[in-house]
Amino acid sequence: MMNPTPYVMSLEPGSYYFCACGRSASLPFCDxxxxxxxxxxxxxxxxxxxxxxxxxxxxxxxxxxxxxTHKSLAAG
Incomplete structure (x- = not known):
């Protein structure tokens, strides 16, 4: 199972849409x-x-x- 780390980013005020399906080519944002x-x-x-x-x-x-949660997932 993978152990991906989070996307840490600085964002300005506004509306954002983050991918929930995992298919986006511009993760973590929805495309x-x-x-x-x-x-x-x-x-x-x-x-x-x-x-x-x-x-x-x-x-x-x-x-x-x-x-x-990712810290408790098995690597590999």
Whole structure:
């Protein structure tokens, strides 16, 4: 099982859509590749600039944000 680390990035105020299906070519952002899959992106509105950690393992209980779950996944 993979052990991907989160995408850590500084974002400006605004609306963001983060991929929930894993198909996006511009991860962690949604590029519309989910169309027809029944999966919708995570919409996040930021009121102020902040640094965020976006889940890459797709198992966080707080998606799209990382909660550290990837640390407990077996590598390989």
């Amino acid at each position: 519309g590749s989910h169309q027809g899959s029944g999966v919708e992106p995570f919409a996040v509105d930021l009121a102020e600039s902040q640094t965020v950690a976006i889940c890459a393992c797709r198992r966080s209980a707080n998606r799209p944000f990382c909660d550290g």
